[in-house]
Amino acid sequence: MPDIVIHLGRTPHTVVEGCTLAELVESLGHRPDAVATGRNGDFVRRELRSATVLIDGDQVSVFQPIVGG
Amino acid sequence: MKNSTSDRDGWRVGDVSLRSRFLLGTAGYPSPQALADAIAEAAPAAVTVGLKRSTAAGGDNGFIGTVQAAAHAVGAHLMPNTAGCRTAREAVGLAHMARELYGTGWIKLEVVGDEHTLQPDPVELVAAAQVLVRDGFTVWPYCTDDLVTCRRLLDAGCPLLMPWGAPIGSGQGLLNPFALRTLRERLPDTTLIVDAGIGAPSHAAQAMEMGFDAVLLNSAVAHARDPVGMARAFRLAIQAGHTARHAGVIARQDLAVASTPVGGDAFLIGAL
Numbered sequence: 001m002p003d004i005v006i007h008l009g010r011t012p013h014t015v016v017e018g019c020t021l022a023e024l025v026e027s028l029g030h031r032p033d034a035v036a037t038g039r040n041g042d043f044v045r046r047e048l049r050s051a052t053v054l055i056d057g058d059q060v061s062v063f064q065p066i067v068g069g
Numbered sequence: 070m071k072n073s074t075s076d077r078d079g080w081r082v083g084d085v086s087l088r089s090r091f092l093l094g095t096a097g098y099p100s101p102q103a104l105a106d107a108i109a110e111a112a113p114a115a116v117t118v119g120l121k122r123s124t125a126a127g128g129d130n131g132f133i134g135t136v137q138a139a140a141h142a143v144g145a146h147l148m149p150n151t152a153g154c155r156t157a158r159e160a161v162g163l164a165h166m167a168r169e170l171y172g173t174g175w176i177k178l179e180v181v182g183d184e185h186t187l188q189p190d191p192v193e194l195v196a197a198a199q200v201l202v203r204d205g206f207t208v209w210p211y212c213t214d215d216l217v218t219c220r221r222l223l224d225a226g227c228p229l230l231m232p233w234g235a236p237i238g239s240g241q242g243l244l245n246p247f248a249l250r251t252l253r254e255r256l257p258d259t260t261l262i263v264d265a266g267i268g269a270p271s272h273a274a275q276a277m278e279m280g281f282d283a284v285l286l287n288s289a290v291a292h293a294r295d296p297v298g299m300a301r302a303f304r305l306a307i308q309a310g311h312t313a314r315h316a317g318v319i320a321r322q323d324l325a326v327a328s329t330p331v332g333g334d335a336f337l338i339g340a341l
Contacts, residue, residue: 008124028125035123036166041158043165061122063166065133067104068119068150069094069237069287 004056015054022049025062036063073228073260075282077315080260082175082228083207085146089114090277091307092148092262093300094287101135103296108139111290111300114283115146117177120167148209150177155190157197164201176201177231178210187237191218195225202226211264214248216255223259230259231285234276235266238288242272246279253280270299270306277310278318 001017006024015024021037021044037044038061044052054060073082080087093113098104108116116136140147149167154160157180164176180197182190189212198208202225210222214232222230232252235241243249244266252261263276264285273284284307293299 009122011124013124028123030123036120036170038162038166041162043162043169046169061162062124063120063163063170064123064129065170066119066121066129067095067098067132067136068117068152069096 004054006054006056006058006060008060008062013060017056019054020050021052021054021060024054024060025049028062030062030064034064037061038063075260080282082260087114089145089304090283090311091304092117092264092283092285093145093290094285095132095136095291096287097291098132098296099291101131104132104291105135105139107290107296107300108136108145109143110297111304112143113145115148115175116140117148117150117285117287118171119150119152120163120170146175147171147173148175148177149173150211151179151197154180154197155182155193156180157193157200160193160197161200161204164197164206165204168206174205175207175209178208189213189233191215191221194218195221198222198225198227209262214245214252216248216251219252219256219259223256228260229262229282230256231262231264233265234263234272235268237265239266240268240289241266242268243275243279246275249276249281250279270302273303274306274310274313277307278313280314283307 003014004017005012005014025032025035040059089112091111091113092115093111094117095104118136149171151160151163154163160178160180167176168174178197180190180193181187194210198210201208208227209231210227211231212218212222219230235244260282262283262285263281267273267286268289276284290296290299
């Protein structure tokens with residue numbers, strides 16, 4: 001399959017066409033329940049990641065817990 | 070909508086009863102152990118946490134695990150924030166992520182409108198609050214001390230308000246006591262929490278003496294030479310200020326008023 005380019009934050013990132021958000025999270029080394037995700041500015045619930053197929057140019061956000069004020 | 074209450078003994082947000090009036094941030098501590106010890110000493114009602122953008126799996130030196138364990142040990146609730154957001158849309162998205170990650174509907178809503186002062190953007194804040202309340206969140210808005218904006222936030226369904234004392238991390242204390250007193254007087258039944266700008270325990274005591282219901286701070290403890298000692302000092306100051314409020318602080322007067330009930334002349338000079 002050909003590759004497509006998405007953006008993780010501002011960083012270009014190459015994935016295989018047809019890659020889902022769940023597969024991306026796994027490929028980044030995250031436990032599924034250790035992060036929250038968004039696509040093009042919209043929140044994507046954990047249970048919907050497997051059905052979310054990434055397309056070229058997608059802006060993907062992956063967030064994890066951190067201390068805060 | 071009013072679903073928070075506060076009285077002499079405790080306060081309530083929705084169905085959650087709280088006793089401590091100390092809310093503590095978790096950022097900037099010198100070590101996870103210092104953070105855990107500070108939480109234990111503060112015994113706060115809630116600790117604030119955040120989210121960070123990530124491109125690859127990585128640790129946080131154990132800070133989040135420490136926060137969760139220390140908070141659980143003292144019965145403190147986790148309250149994620151939307152720090153770093155500049156628009157309502159960003160804040161709404163981040164709040165949903167926070168709810169999924171932390172398993173709580175409480176959200177400290179931050180939408181900043183100025184990079185220099187980190188002043189909240191009132192328009193975006195109200196817009197975000199409206200959406201998040203509709204989506205089932207309990208919204209704790211970090212706001213300015215502007216009375217009308219505060220009313221709009223209450224109209225949006227926020228159960229309480231968290232006006233700033235001073236810009237975040239500045240340690241300047243209560244820069245505008247007039248505005249804060251006005252909020253207290255004009256919104257007598259609203260739970261009010263001073264958030265941000267607190268530098269010393271005396272600032273927290275002042276807020277509580279003014280009738281605020283709780284205080285939220287981070288840097289003043291985290292950046293102290295002894296965070297645990299400072300957590301203790303703030304806990305005591307907040308308790309003292311709250312107790313003083315209900316005991317009744319006397320009115321200020323310009324002139325002296327003798328406290329010793331002296332009658333007549335103390336000495337009969339030259340009477341012999």
